[in-house]
Amino acid sequence: MSFSVTDPTKNTKWFAGILVVAYAILTIMPLLWIIATGFKSPADSIAYPPVVVFEPTLEGYVNLFTDRTRATEKMIQEAGPPKTWYDIIARERGTVISGPSRYGERFLNSIIIGFGSTALCMVLGTMAAYAFSRFKVPLKDDLLFFILSTRMMPPIAVAIPIFLMFRNLGLNDTHLGMILLYTAVNLSLSVWLLKGFIDEIPIEYEEAALIDGYTRFQAFYKVVLPQAATGIASTAIFCLIFAWNEYAFAVLLTSGTAQTAPPFIPNIIGVNGKDWPAVAAGATIFLVPVMVFTVLLRKHLLRGITFGAVRK
């Protein structure tokens, strides 16, 4: 075993490890608490002192996905015995399921708008990044800075004219409008990140391809794109997460058909006021995919959050 003067001692490592683990546990607590609350009954969710051990129930999830009305004797008789497990849960609270809630739709909107804008953003972003990386584009630095600067504007500040513009074009509260908007918001990220990834691909590969008789386009999609696949994939996940998480534009420009989940989740109200287990269930379903993606992305995380300014 080789020793280096700069290696931390065993004690230092232990000390550092304990502190970091303590912070990690502290920081993960709120998340675990929300996930747990999703499986609590309404009474358990607002118990004092807070309960850690409880009987798990899917009531929060049932309430999240259904609309319920307070059941009268007559209604229960008409409906007959409960048919499904979620019927049983609703009946236990003296309610009858009157139909699906809007959460499903909102979640689907988040998926459509998230994936739609990511796809468009990747197509436009890859093309622009390739051009900026490989060609002499006039005013290259100015254009790149301009693209970055679009990210500095507070969303609310540009929301007023976008609201007016969308209203004139009939794009308010439409999927297409939100896809275009989120694409524009994420383009700065995708161009900057992808330019970094493409810069790292040796230019000799393309030159070889060009000599072999490929056209520029062929060289682009047969040589560069496969080489940049990891970079493109991680950039896409970043765009997806940002579109998925966006709230300000969503709350201002959508209200019904195209509303995404973030403006919807906080407004979930139960029969007896705020239904915390349902809110927590909604948050859990919404946040867990992002956590999975974070694990997949961990190698490129730093690069993504700094727009490629810091590379490991």
Next chain:
Amino acid sequence: MATGPIDIVAKKTPSGIVHKIKGLSDRTIAWIFVAPTIFLLLAVNIFPLIWTIRLSFTNYRVNRPNRDVEWIGLRNYERILSDADIWNTMQATAHFLIWTIIIQVLIGFALAYLINKKFKGNDLWTTIIVFPMMLSPAVVGNFWTFLYQPQIGLFNYVVTFFTRGNPADFSMIGDVHLAPWAIVIADTWMWTPFVMLICLAGLRSIPDSIYEAAECDRASKWRQFWTITIPMVLPFLMLAVLFRGIENFKMFDLVVQLTGGGPGNTTTLTSIDLKREAFEKWRTGYSSAYAVILFVTVFGLASIYVKALNKVKER
């Protein structure tokens, strides 16, 4: 690609043939590739910005489309800059901005420093620490209101448990003195990992040989920390502060969900105030001027800061 083999081949081949090999010229392809991006950004960013500037000189109101729009010059700007309420929101924003940055830099750097000691399993714990940063700020703000609920909220329970206070009297988001700190705590929980990751990259960029040389010169650990570690990490740290500064100046979603700007106006950050003026009071012209002022402020501050950052980098 000035010296690539293709140029050598190109020089030796008649230009007509080169064109056939390449299809379209590089210049044309470059334009075809860049144009859609620039066009979309002009349409969704620059065009609205110019429109905002134009509206800021008028008394236009979206909810009264039939009223004549008057050109009122700089009056909107005068009214905003002489409005005491706006200075209050600026103060709330400054409080939020300064404290989140200070606390996140201290904790973030400390965490990065500890993780860089390369103890076993540091990758796993780093990933866990990073989670909050990737989540939706609006949803995070919403569930922090749950943690901050008087009595039933986990945060309030833990605090009153340790301070032996009366849980019924303790409220984070209902108290005018504590609410500004409630948003600082939630933002810190969410964004400390961001500063940590950047600091970690900075620490890892320092070559071991520098420390080895310092050891040979018998420099104390304390001295090594201040003369090697800190100066080498500083550019990274400043970059993290730049990102956090811009993001928190724009802050809307987390805080609007957490406190809604209240109690009173204690946590009404500029974005929240602007949203009220523009989309609740529908004072379109006035709020456009407000938006322009904010944009000029953030752009101005960021430019000055970037200049400072570049100076530090050059050293």
